[in-house]
Amino acid sequence: MAGVSLGSRPTxxxxxxxxxxxxxxxxxxxxxxxxxxxxxxKRVLRAVQDLDYxxxxxxxxxxxxxxxxxxxxxxxxxxxxxxxxGQGVEQQATAEGRVCLVCTHHGDADRELELIELMRxxxxxxxxxxxxxxxxxxxxxxxxxxxxxxxxxxxRLVLCGRPPxxxxxxxxxxEYDNEGGAFAVANYLLSLGHRRIAFVGAAEPEHTTTSARFxxxxxxxxxxxxxxxPALVAGGTFDRESGYRQTKALLARDTGMTAVVGITDIxxxxxxxxxxxxxxxxxxxxxxxGYDDIPLSADLNPALTTVHIPHEELxxxxxxxxxxxxxxxQDQHLMLGTHVVIRKSTAPPREG
Amino acid sequence: MAGVSLGSRPTxxxxxxxxxxxxxxxxxxxxxxxxxxxxxxKRVLRAVQDLDYxxxxxxxxxxxxxxxxxxxxxxxxxxxxxxxxGQGVEQQATAEGRVCLVCTHHGDADRELELIELMRxxxxxxxxxxxxxxxxxxxxxxxxxxxxxxxxxxxRLVLCGRPPxxxxxxxxxxEYDNEGGAFAVANYLLSLGHRRIAFVGAAEPEHTTTSARFxxxxxxxxxxxxxxxPALVAGGTFDRESGYRQTKALLARDTGMTAVVGITDIxxxxxxxxxxxxxxxxxxxxxxxGYDDIPLSADLNPALTTVHIPHEELxxxxxxxxxxxxxxxQDQHLMLGTHVVIRKSTAPPREG
DNA sequence: GGCAGCATAGTTAACGTTTTCTAGACCGAG
DNA sequence: CTCGGTCTAGAAAACGTTAACTATGCTGCC
Numbered sequence: 001m002a003g004v005s006l007g008s009r010p011t012x013x014x015x016x017x018x019x020x021x022x023x024x025x026x027x028x029x030x031x032x033x034x035x036x037x038x039x040x041x042k043r044v045l046r047a048v049q050d051l052d053y054x055x056x057x058x059x060x061x062x063x064x065x066x067x068x069x070x071x072x073x074x075x076x077x078x079x080x081x082x083x084x085x086g087q088g089v090e091q092q093a094t095a096e097g098r099v100c101l102v103c104t105h106h107g108d109a110d111r112e113l114e115l116i117e118l119m120r121x122x123x124x125x126x127x128x129x130x131x132x133x134x135x136x137x138x139x140x141x142x143x144x145x146x147x148x149x150x151x152x153x154x155x156r157l158v159l160c161g162r163p164p165x166x167x168x169x170x171x172x173x174x175e176y177d178n179e180g181g182a183f184a185v186a187n188y189l190l191s192l193g194h195r196r197i198a199f200v201g202a203a204e205p206e207h208t209t210t211s212a213r214f215x216x217x218x219x220x221x222x223x224x225x226x227x228x229x230p231a232l233v234a235g236g237t238f239d240r241e242s243g244y245r246q247t248k249a250l251l252a253r254d255t256g257m258t259a260v261v262g263i264t265d266i267x268x269x270x271x272x273x274x275x276x277x278x279x280x281x282x283x284x285x286x287x288x289x290g291y292d293d294i295p296l297s298a299d300l301n302p303a304l305t306t307v308h309i310p311h312e313e314l315x316x317x318x319x320x321x322x323x324x325x326x327x328x329x330q331d332q333h334l335m336l337g338t339h340v341v342i343r344k345s346t347a348p349p350r351e352g
Numbered sequence: 353m354a355g356v357s358l359g360s361r362p363t364x365x366x367x368x369x370x371x372x373x374x375x376x377x378x379x380x381x382x383x384x385x386x387x388x389x390x391x392x393x394k395r396v397l398r399a400v401q402d403l404d405y406x407x408x409x410x411x412x413x414x415x416x417x418x419x420x421x422x423x424x425x426x427x428x429x430x431x432x433x434x435x436x437x438g439q440g441v442e443q444q445a446t447a448e449g450r451v452c453l454v455c456t457h458h459g460d461a462d463r464e465l466e467l468i469e470l471m472r473x474x475x476x477x478x479x480x481x482x483x484x485x486x487x488x489x490x491x492x493x494x495x496x497x498x499x500x501x502x503x504x505x506x507x508r509l510v511l512c513g514r515p516p517x518x519x520x521x522x523x524x525x526x527e528y529d530n531e532g533g534a535f536a537v538a539n540y541l542l543s544l545g546h547r548r549i550a551f552v553g554a555a556e557p558e559h560t561t562t563s564a565r566f567x568x569x570x571x572x573x574x575x576x577x578x579x580x581x582p583a584l585v586a587g588g589t590f591d592r593e594s595g596y597r598q599t600k601a602l603l604a605r606d607t608g609m610t611a612v613v614g615i616t617d618i619x620x621x622x623x624x625x626x627x628x629x630x631x632x633x634x635x636x637x638x639x640x641x642g643y644d645d646i647p648l649s650a651d652l653n654p655a656l657t658t659v660h661i662p663h664e665e666l667x668x669x670x671x672x673x674x675x676x677x678x679x680x681x682q683d684q685h686l687m688l689g690t691h692v693v694i695r696k697s698t699a700p701p702r703e704g
Numbered sequence: 705g706g707c708a709g710c711a712t713a714g715t716t717a718a719c720g721t722t723t724t725c726t727a728g729a730c731c732g733a734g
Numbered sequence: 735c736t737c738g739g740t741c742t743a744g745a746a747a748a749c750g751t752t753a754a755c756t757a758t759g760c761t762g763c764c
Contacts, residue, residue: 009505011750022714027752035711052501057473058413059750062719067410072454077439078647083430090429090456099474102424102454104442121409122451149404153361240651269651295430299592299621301653363720374744379722387741411720414749 010051018047030055061123065154070319071101071124073115075131080294081264081311085130085160088315096323098125109134116146120153126172126322128158128315132209135163144169156325160318161309163208164333172325173333174318178212179219181307181338185261185289186220188305188340192348194259194287196232197221200246200271201263203235213263213291231255238263243270251278258286258349265290265297265306272300272345283347293341302344310336362403370399382407413475417506422671423453423476425467427483432646433616433663437482437512440667448675450477461486468498472505478524478674480510480667486558487515496521508677512670513661515560516685524677525685526670530564531571533659533690537613537641538572540657540692544700546611546639548584549573552598552623553615555587565615565643583607590615595622603630610638610701617642617649617658624652624697635699645693654696662688 012023019026021040028034029044036044047053061067070093074082086102093100101124105111112129119127127150133139147157147169157171164173189197199217204210214233221228232255236242243262247270250257260275262268268290272282280286282302290297293308313336321328364375371378373392380386381396388396399405413419422445426434438454445452453476457463464481471479479502485491495517499509503522510524517523541549554566566585573580584607588594595614599622602609612627614620620642624634632638634654642649645660665688673680 009750012752013750023750024715024752025713028713031752034713037712040713052504054469054472054505056414056475056750058410058419058475059719060752061410062408062414062721062750063752065719077429077442078432078435080430083435086454087429087456090454094455099470100454102438102442102452103446104439117406118451120406123408123410152404153406296648296651299648300651361720364722365720375721376723376744377742380743383722386743389742392742408720411749412722414720414751415722417749 009056010053011056012053015044015047015051015053018051019043066125067123068098069101069122069124070098070323071103071119071122071127073103073105073112073119073127073129075107076104077102080296081292081309082130084294084311085315088312088317089128089130089160089319090315091312092316092319096319098319098323109139113142113146116150120150120155123153124155126156126158126319128160128318128322129162130160130315131162132207133162134206135208135211136206140165143171147171156322158318158322160314161209163212171332172318172322174314174321174336175334176309176314176336177338178209179216181291181309181340182213182216182261183220183223184216184338184340185291185305185307186217187223188342189259189261189287189289189346190220190224190226192259192287192346194349195226196229196255196257197259197261198232198234198247198250198255198257199228199261199263200234200243200250201236201238201267202233203237210263217261229255232257236267238267240266240270240273243267244274245270247271247274248278251275251280259346260286260288262288262290265292265294265300265304268304268306268345269296269300272304282345285350287346287349289340289346298343300345305343305346306341307338308341309338361408362405363408364405366403367396367399367405370403371395418477419475420450421453421474421476422450422675423455423471423474423479425455425457425464425471425479425481427459428456429454432648433644433661434482436646436663437667440664440669441480441482441512441671442667443664444668444671448671450671450675461491465494465498468502472502472507475505476507478508478510478671480512480670480674481514482512482667483514483561485514485560487560487563488558492517495523499523508674510670510674512666513561515564523684524670524674526666526673526688527686528661528666528688529690530561531568533643533661533692534565534568534613535572535575536568536690536692537643537657537659538569539575540694541611541613541639541641541698542572542576542578544611544639544698546701547578548581548607548609549611549613550584550586550599550602550607550609551580551613551615552586552595552602553588553590553619554585555589562615569613581607584609588619590619592618592622592625595619596626597622599623599626600630603627603632611698612638612640614640614642617644617646617652617656620656620658620697621648621652624656634697637702639698639701641692641698650695652697657695657698658693659690660693661690 012026015026016023072089090100103115143165150157151170159173234246236246262271290304290306293306297304364378367378368375424441442452455467499521502509516525586598588598642656642658645658649656
């Protein structure tokens with residue numbers, strides 16, 4: 001800690017001067033990619049320590065061409081689903097020696113575009129977009145443009161938990177089997193004997209997550225030779241309050257439902273609240289299932305049957321595939337499995 | 353979108369050539385800090401669009417001296433407390449036109465140091481450290497060194513939810529009143545008439561968060577002329593499982609407790625589970641309170657009385673103060689208030 | 705002893721910006 | 735008609751690093 005000069009950051013030149021060598025030699029000692037005599041190395045390392053020198057990542061990136069940076073663009077940091085995917089992204093990025101840039105857009109699509117542009121300026125090696133999006137033709141085309149735009153600067157668009165945007169667009173896609181999970185949960189409830197199963201949170205058919213889950217739900221019925229009664233389908237948003245309100249409405253309509261599937265665990269927690277309030281027992285009177293398997297779901301009362309998503313694995317794969325896209329050129333589209341986690345909130349329907 | 357050349361990123365030179373001007377002029381058009389004729393501006397902007405040009409943030413940082421980057425170092429991304437503080441940090445960083453680097457150390461102190469070093473390389477304008485730390489003399493001294501080290505490269509250490517490290521160390525500190533919140537919750541329970549209040553999660557007295565909360569708890573008793581019975585103090589870690597186990601142990605010891613304070617809401621959720629399992633009703637038989645006011649706490653059964661921490665405000669203030677440390681030079685140490693949120697898990701003790 | 709070849713170190717030119725500093729053109733005033 | 739001033743534009747240097755050359759001693763071999 002001796003000899004540190006306050007005020008301005010030391011550079012290789014300062015270190016070189018202190019060690020009595022050239023800047024090149026300092027660079028070589030630090031990089032370790034060129035033979036340097038033991039005595040010189042020692043002097044340089046000593047000078048580095050004395051001056052408390054750290055390399056300037058910007059300058060290095062400028063000449064080296066790579067920033068060792070991965071960007072992670074997400075709706076919100078809070079919310080267990082995003083947090084766990086983010087955890088996976090950050091973990092893998094760290095494991096690969098990369099640093100992680102995080103930005104949130106709070107659902108604003110324009111802001112999302114701005115952020116992608118910002119990440120392009122930042123030269124991020126990969127730009128991971130998390131969460132479902134719209135699947136309108138305009139949106140898909142815009143995404144394809146972004147993908148090409150990023151490719152042009154040597155970056156890579158990664159869609160995480162969002163379906164692909166066409167075969168020609170240069171993007172890495174890591175999905176989970178949204179539709180399959182919904183199919184499985186419908187199948188499970190139908191196998192228990194339920195025939196009047198409500199689906200809460202089906203608004204926004206343009207939204208990829210919503211539609212995939214509802215499609216799986218429908219297909220589950222079809223597999224049992226049944227169709228979904230539109231009277232049992234409720235809309236709403238992805239929050240708890242919505243689940244609560246929609247369920248109250250369903251109860252008021254006296255639909256004869258014996259089970260409810262919430263489009264997310266959070267929605268399902270609202271469903272539970274409404275059922276409890278109506279004096280109905282879960283699962284004795286009504287079964288309830290959710291989707292996402294967030295940590296909270298095991299703590300609900302009763303513990304929630306739900307569909308497990310491999311959150312962290314999703315994030316990790318996203319980064320891994322994107323950074324090694326040369327090695328994994330063949331499969332830049334991954335579909336991770338989902339499965340039903342059976343807890344205490346589901347049971348066979350009562351007789352009669 | 354016409355005329356884009358694939359393969360390599362366009363530079364100012366390319367744009368300049370396309371527009372028939374010099375690189376300087378392009379820079380000036382983009383920065384808007386120098387008079388440029390309308391026709392020239394138009395041609396330049398046209399070229400920018402045609403080539404799909406974006407500036408190179410690294411090169412700009414190299415010459416400009418500032419990276420417009422804020423670093424956020426945290427134990428984990430998951431866990432509502434950290435997520436909400438992170439939300440605040442990211443929000444304020446965005447509002448100030450900064451980009452946010454996020455790293456996690458999973459409780460590894462050496463890793464934390466590595467990350468700080470990495471952020472120094474990255475030239476982050478501020479490095480925000482979140483969560484409680486140790487308060488051993490060595491740790492404090494090491495933090496002070498880091499603070500000076502960061503200052504030397506023009507960066508700023510920010511301690512968020514962690515007490516200061518001495519008056520001479522150049523650091524920004526944003527705390528919340530940990531001790532005061534614990535005092536308030538103890539006071540509240542004592543005022544309800546409780547006299548046998550257990551404290552779960554008091555291990556690691558070196559940890560700043562733990563000790564501050566326990567101190568407040570003790571002072572609350574003192575204010576009522578009481579002392580804390582050591583038999584009512586249980587150790588353990590910050591997770592749900594620990595709360596569950598410690599509570600079972602307390603119950604087994606037959607301590608006559610009528611209320612339990614969990615050191616965090618997560619711990620309190622374990623406390624609730626253990627009490628329910630023992631057939632005790634909350635709050636009729638035993639009152640329970642937590643700390644942190646994470647979103648989950650309102651959904652527990654019963655809804656948890658807890659101490660609210662201004663999570664997002666904590667993160668926002670951290671960034672704001674650090675970036676404007678010249679303007680806010682006088683108060684680089686902020687203490688945000690906490691308060692008890694009374695829900696359904698607390699009530700007066702039963703008679704007798 | 706002279707020379708190929710290796711080990712070590714230095715010089716110089718990039719990388720893509722911004723920021724001086726310099727310079728031409730045009731204008732109105734004297 | 736010329737001269738100071740205002741607009742506008744370009745040339746060159748700088749930011750901190752690395753990589754491609756270049757240069758110096760050595761060692762060992764014929």
